[in-house]
Amino acid sequence: MSTADKQVKIAVRNLYKIFGDDPASILPMLSDGIDKADIQRRTGHVIGLNNINVDISAGLITVIMGLSGSGKSTLIRHLNRLIEPTAGEIEMDGDDIMAYDSGRLRALRQTRMSMVFQKFALLPHRTVLQNTMLAPEIRGENGSASTEEAVKWIHRVGLEGCEDSFPHQLSGGMQQRVGLARALTSNAEVMLMDEAFSALDPLIRTSMQDLLLELQQDLHKTIVFITHDLDEALKLADHLVILKDGFIVQQGEPQHILLNPSDPYIEEFVSDINRARVLKVRSIMDGNRRAKANHGEVDSGMSLESLIAHAEGDIDRSFAVHDDGARVGTITMKAVFKALVRYDLAGTGRTNNGAG
Amino acid sequence: MAAYAGIFDLFGLREWCDAGKTKSLMSLRQLKGEDPAWWEIPFPSLDNLHKACGSIPQTRDFTAWLENGFLAIRPSLRVVLDPLTQPLSWALDGALTLFTTLPWWCLVPIILVGTMLSSKSSRITAFVAACFAFFLFTDHYGYAVQTLSIIFVCTVLCAILGVPTGILMSKNDTAQRVITPVLDMLQTLPTFVYLIPLIFLFKITEPKLYGLAIILYSIVPVIRLTNLGIRLVDRDVIEAANAYGMTARQKLVQVEIPLALPNIMAGINQTIMMSLAMVVIASLVSAPGLGTLVLDGINNLRLGVGFVAGFGIVLLAIILDRVSKAALARVDESRKI
Numbered sequence: 001m002s003t004a005d006k007q008v009k010i011a012v013r014n015l016y017k018i019f020g021d022d023p024a025s026i027l028p029m030l031s032d033g034i035d036k037a038d039i040q041r042r043t044g045h046v047i048g049l050n051n052i053n054v055d056i057s058a059g060l061i062t063v064i065m066g067l068s069g070s071g072k073s074t075l076i077r078h079l080n081r082l083i084e085p086t087a088g089e090i091e092m093d094g095d096d097i098m099a100y101d102s103g104r105l106r107a108l109r110q111t112r113m114s115m116v117f118q119k120f121a122l123l124p125h126r127t128v129l130q131n132t133m134l135a136p137e138i139r140g141e142n143g144s145a146s147t148e149e150a151v152k153w154i155h156r157v158g159l160e161g162c163e164d165s166f167p168h169q170l171s172g173g174m175q176q177r178v179g180l181a182r183a184l185t186s187n188a189e190v191m192l193m194d195e196a197f198s199a200l201d202p203l204i205r206t207s208m209q210d211l212l213l214e215l216q217q218d219l220h221k222t223i224v225f226i227t228h229d230l231d232e233a234l235k236l237a238d239h240l241v242i243l244k245d246g247f248i249v250q251q252g253e254p255q256h257i258l259l260n261p262s263d264p265y266i267e268e269f270v271s272d273i274n275r276a277r278v279l280k281v282r283s284i285m286d287g288n289r290r291a292k293a294n295h296g297e298v299d300s301g302m303s304l305e306s307l308i309a310h311a312e313g314d315i316d317r318s319f320a321v322h323d324d325g326a327r328v329g330t331i332t333m334k335a336v337f338k339a340l341v342r343y344d345l346a347g348t349g350r351t352n353n354g355a356g
Numbered sequence: 357m358a359a360y361a362g363i364f365d366l367f368g369l370r371e372w373c374d375a376g377k378t379k380s381l382m383s384l385r386q387l388k389g390e391d392p393a394w395w396e397i398p399f400p401s402l403d404n405l406h407k408a409c410g411s412i413p414q415t416r417d418f419t420a421w422l423e424n425g426f427l428a429i430r431p432s433l434r435v436v437l438d439p440l441t442q443p444l445s446w447a448l449d450g451a452l453t454l455f456t457t458l459p460w461w462c463l464v465p466i467i468l469v470g471t472m473l474s475s476k477s478s479r480i481t482a483f484v485a486a487c488f489a490f491f492l493f494t495d496h497y498g499y500a501v502q503t504l505s506i507i508f509v510c511t512v513l514c515a516i517l518g519v520p521t522g523i524l525m526s527k528n529d530t531a532q533r534v535i536t537p538v539l540d541m542l543q544t545l546p547t548f549v550y551l552i553p554l555i556f557l558f559k560i561t562e563p564k565l566y567g568l569a570i571i572l573y574s575i576v577p578v579i580r581l582t583n584l585g586i587r588l589v590d591r592d593v594i595e596a597a598n599a600y601g602m603t604a605r606q607k608l609v610q611v612e613i614p615l616a617l618p619n620i621m622a623g624i625n626q627t628i629m630m631s632l633a634m635v636v637i638a639s640l641v642s643a644p645g646l647g648t649l650v651l652d653g654i655n656n657l658r659l660g661v662g663f664v665a666g667f668g669i670v671l672l673a674i675i676l677d678r679v680s681k682a683a684l685a686r687v688d689e690s691r692k693i
Binding site for chain 2: 114121134
C-alpha cells in the first residue's frame with residue numbers, strides 16, 4: 001500500500017492562505033518562522049494555511065482531519081477555488097488550476113469537481129429530484145437522460161419514492177443522501193466532502209460512512225473528505241492528513257500514523273481510539289511468509305478485534321496472513337496484544353512487568 | 357440704528373450697502389432715539405443683516421430665488437420628464453377607464469376569482485365579497501374601483517422598478533450607499549411636500565402627477581426588502597451554487613430570487629399599504645376615488661361623507677393586506693428550510 005505508485009490527481013504545492021488587509025506582506029514573516037499567534041497579535045492577520053503540500057491520489061479517499069480552526073475547510077475550498085490562495089500552486093491532472101479564468105473555472109466546477117456540504121445546502125424550493133439534477137441543469141443538459149441519471153442515484157443512495165418531496169420534509173440523514181446523490185449525478189471525477197456527516201446523529205453517520213465506502217468500491221472516485229472525527233477519518237481514509245493551526249502535522253497511511261505518531265499532538269489525538277477495532281492485521285503482521293503458523297489462515301484486512309475473537313483470546317496462537325489468496329505474512333497473538341497498548345504507555349508497561 | 361450697522365461702517369461698506377436703498381419704516385424705539393440694550397442683540401440672520409445693510413438679501417428673497425430657479429429649469433426638465441412619465445398617465449387612464457367601464461356584475465366576480473386563486477382561502481374570498489357588497493349597496497363602488505385601479509397600476513410599477521433596484525443594491529455596495537439616503541429621504545419627507553415640485557412640473561390635471569407621488573412614496577419598502585432578502589439568502593446555498601459552477605445570472609434567477617421571494621412579497625405588501633395611504637393625499641391633486649370623498653368631507657365639514665369614505669378605505673386596506681399576506685403565506689409554506 002505505498003502511495004508512490006498511485007496516480008496523483010490533485011497536487012497542492014506550497015499553499016498559503018492569510019486572512020487580512022495585506023496578506024502578501026505576511027509571507028516573509030512566515031518564512032522567518034514567526035508563529036501564528038505572534039503574527040496575529042502584531043499585524044492582525046490570521047494565518048489560514050501555512051505551506052501545505054499534499055498529493056491527492058486518483059481513486060482513493062484522502063481524509064483531511066483537524067480540530068475546528070485548523071484550516072481544513074479553508075483547504076478544501078482551495079481545491080475548487082471557492083477561496084483564492086495567497087500563494088501556492090494547485091494542479092489537477094498536471095493542469096495549473098490557479099491559471100484558470102472564470103469561464104474555465106466554472107467548467108471545472110460543473111464537470112470535474114462536485115461537493116457535499118456539512119449543512120447539506122440544498123435548494124429549499126426544489127424537490128429532491130430537482131435538487132439532484134442541479135449539476136446537469138447548470139450545464140444545460142435538461143433531457144430525459146439527466147433525469148434518468150438523477151433517479152438512478154436517488155435510488156442508489158436509498159431514497160426511492162422521495163423524488164417529489166421537498167428537503168424540509170426529510171430528516172437530516174435523508175437530506176445528506178440527497179446531497180450525495182446531487183454530487184454523484186454531476187458525474188465528476190473528484191468529490192469534495194466538507195464535514196459531510198458531522199451534522200448527523202452517530203448511528204446515521206455510521207450508515208452514511210458505510211454507504212460511502214460501498215459506493216466507492218464501485219466508483220473509485222477521487223474523494224477529499226474533511227472531518228474532525230478521528231474514528232471517521234480512520235474508517236474512511238486511504239491517505240490521512242492531519243492539520244493543526246493551518247499546517248500539516250503528519251500525513252500518510254492511517255494505520256501507520258496510529259502506530260507511529262510523529263508528535264505529541266497526534267499522540268493525544270490517537271490515545272482515545274479503540275485500537276483493536278481500527279488496527280488491521282496487515283499493519284501489525286510480520287512480513288515473514290514462511291514462519292510457522294499454528295492456527296490456520298486469516299485475512300490481512302481483518303481488524304484486531306475480530307482476530308482476538310477468532311483466536312478465542314488465546315495468546316499462544318499464531319496465524320498465516322493471506323491477501324487475495326496469497327500468503328503475505330504471519331501474525332502472532334502476542335504482537336496483537338502489544339499493539340493494543342497506547343504508544344505513550346508502551347515503555348512504562350514493560351518496566352512494571354520487570355518489577356513484578 | 358440697526359444692530360449690525362456699525363460693523364458695515366467699520367469696513368467702509370456703507371456706500372455699497374446703501375446703493376439703491378429706499379427709506380424704510382422706523383420702529384417706535386428708533387423714533388424715540390433709544391438704542392436697544394446689549395442683551396437684546398439679535399442673531400445675525402439674513403433679515404437682521406438686511407436692516408443694517410440694504411444690499412444683503414432677505415430670507416424671502418432667498419425662497420423667491422429658489423422658486424425662480426425652479427421655474428427657470430422647469431421647461432428643460434419637462435422636455436426630459438414628460439415623455440419619460442407619459443406612459444404612467446396612459447396606464448392610469450387606461451386602468452381607470454377599464455375598471456370603471458366594466459359593469460359591476462363582470463368586475464366583481466373577476467376580483468373574487470382572483471382572490472380565490474391567489475389566497476386559496478374561502479374565508480378571505482367571502483370577506484372580499486362582503487366588502488364589495490357594502491360598496492355596492494352604499495353607492496361607493498365606483499369610487500372604490502377607481503382607488504383600486506390606481507393602486508393596482510402603482511403597485512405593479514413599484515414592483516417593476518423596485519425589485520431590480522433592490523437587486524442592484526444587494527449586488528453593489530456603492531449602489532447601496534448611494535440609494536439608501538435617497539430612500540431615507542423619500543420615507544421621511546412629509547407627504548404633502550412631495551406634491552410641491554410635482555405641481556410645478558406637471559399640469560394638475562395630468563394623472564401622472566398623483567401617480568408619481570404615490571410611486572415615489574410607496575416604492576421604498578419593496579426596494580429595501582428586496583435588497584435585504586437577497587443579502588439574507590443562506591450563504592451555504594450560495595456556496596453550493598458556486599461550487600457547482602452556476603453563472604451569476606443562474607444564481608440570481610434560480611437561487612437568490614426564489615429564496616428572497618418571501619421578503620420581496622412582504623415588501624410588495626407594504627408597498628400596497630403605503631400607496632393606499634398616499635392615494636387619499638393624492639386626491640388633493642385630482643386623484644379620483646374614495647380620497648376625493650374624504651377631502652370633500654374635510655372641506656365642507658360633511659362628517660358622514662368623510663367617515664363612510666374613510667371606512668371604505670379601511671376596508672380596502674384590509675382586503676389588500678389579507679389577500680397579499682395569504683399569497684405570501686403560500687409562498688412561505690413551500691420554502692420552509
